[in-house]
Amino acid sequence: MSSQESGREKETIELDEARLQGQAEIWRYMFSxxxxxxxxxxxELRIADIIHSHGVAITLSQIASCINGSLTSPDITTLARIMRLLVRRKIFTVHHPSDGGDPLYDLTHSSRWLLHDSEQTLAPMILMENHPWLIAPWxxxxxxxxxxxxxxxKAHGREIWDLASGNPEFNKLFNDGLACTSKVVTSAIxxxxxxxxxSIESLVDVGxxxxxxxxxxxKAYPHIKGVNFDLPHVVLxxxxxxxxxxxxxxxxxxxPNANAVIMKWVLHDWGDEDCIKILRNCRKAIPRGNGKVIIVEVVVKAEGSGVFDDLGFIxxxxxxxHSSGGKERTEVEWKKILEEGGFSRYKIIDIPALPSIIxxxxxDQ
Known part of the structure; x- marks a missing residue:
């Protein structure tokens, strides 16, 4: 075989492997x-809570025996198949005893975020984002x-706030989801x-x-005079x-006037023109010379490789x-609306959470 033929054969093999890899990736994304x-x-089954309550790794039978709300005995085969995928995704871990006993399932750093009664949990957000009401718009x-x-x-005939105001069940699902993420981000701040x-003397939380x-x-800084600012029916x-x-x-x-303004996950709900209006009002509320605005939001990084960077696109x-014209922004996009809102200087501060602080x-400072 000539070197030219050998080269073509190698190219064909590489192309076939790339096509196969591409097919596998599409299958994976199709069923993500x-x-x-x-x-x-x-x-929903509170599997993480059940394992946590035992304090040690436990068997599937032990997990099944603690599942509440079942009219019949839980289907352990179905449970095993669900757990097999979650173990592969490293949500839970499994240990196979050397004496041939039943496999023992335990928590990981990931599954600890599924505990319902933890101060730091994402369980309500998982239930919210995967509910048919919230999936439909996708x-x-x-x-x-x-x-x-x-x-x-388009999915529901009305916007998300309208549905929440007229549907108590949806409103609770929505509020519980937002509340748990707020606690996580507040802790990171x-x-x-x-x-x-x-160094702040007075602070107004907008929205x-x-x-x-x-x-x-x-509570952490008792010297700060705090103002919670929102729509009248909210603060009531x-x-x-x-x-x-x-x-x-x-x-x-x-x-309201204060030394500083903080806004957590507010501006991403609005388009650029509305954000500029809000920022200009923030500018009027803070003193000349030493005021600042603290924006807690995602900064999308096109080439970012940080632990949360991929989530910015999602x-x-x-x-x-879910919003009515909102978006997550790159640093260039943030710079544009900040300048037009009256804030020519800024710095981005990373915190241990999905959003950053801008x-x-x-x-005039």
């Missing part, structure tokens, strides 16, 4: 929802490309942004809901917190599915 559904079933993406419009409205918070974030900040439901004033209003009209599609300073 299987991971989500297996994870959801584990949360099926409307191609329709949105062809016709424009809002995916959630407190541990990863100590220097930025310690602060019922005050979860600002109350934890003031807010509990009383030491050192916190609840103020109702509209961030598109005016924002969350951007999540905004198509600390922005006004033009």
């Amino acid at each position: 929802f299987a991971d989500s559904m297996a994870l959801k079933s584990a949360v 099926h409307c993406f191609s329709q949105c490309v062809k016709e424009c419009g809002i995916a959630f409205k 407190l541990s990863g942004y100590k220097q930025g918070l310690s 602060g809901g019922i005050g979860g974030l600002i109350s934890e900040i003031v 439901a807010a509990p009383a917190y030491n050192g916190i004033f609840h103020v109702g209003g509209d961030m598109f009209h005016a924002i 969350f951007d599609l999540l905004m198509i599915a 600390e922005a300073y006004p033009d």
Whole structure:
């Protein structure tokens, strides 16, 4: 065989291998929802909680015996097949005893995020994002490309806030999901942004809901005068917190004055023009010379290889599915709206969570 023929044969083999790899990848992406559904079933069955309550690795039979709500004996074969995938995905771990006893299942660092009663849990968010109500808009993406419009409205005939206000079951699912992620991010802010918070005298949380974030900040830094700012009907439901004033209003009209403004996962719900309006109102609310705005948001990194960077692209599609024109932004996109909003300087601070902190300073500072 000539060297030319040998080269062509090698190219053919490499092409066949690449095509085979490509086929395998498409199959995997086609069924990537299987991971989500297996994870959801584990949360619904409280498998992580059952193992955690025993304090040691346990058998499938022991897990099955603790599953509540079953009218008959749980199907251990089905459970085994679900657990086999979750073990392969490293959500749980399995140990096969040398004496030939039944396999023993235990928690991993991943499955500890599925514990319902933990302060740091993502279980409610898993149930929320994998509910048919929240999955339905994803099926409307191609329709949105062809016709424009809002995916959630195409799926349900109304926007997400309207559905939440008229459907108590959906509202609870939605609020529980957001509350658990808020706790995770709040913990990361407190541990990863100590220097930025310690020098603040007064702080207003714009879009602060019922005050979860600002109350934890003031609890950690009692010298801060905290203002929780949201729509009037939202703050009416807010509990009383030491050192916190609840103020109702509209961030598109005016924002209470403070040394600093914090906004957690607010701006990603809005398009650029609306974000610029909000930022200009933030600019008016803080003092000249030493004020700042603290933005807690995802910064999408096109070539990022960090532990959360891939999720930025997924969350951007999540905004198509669930928001009314919102998006996740790259640093270039953040820079543009910050400048137009009156903040010519900024720095990005990483915290141990999906979002980062964008600390922005006004033009006259």
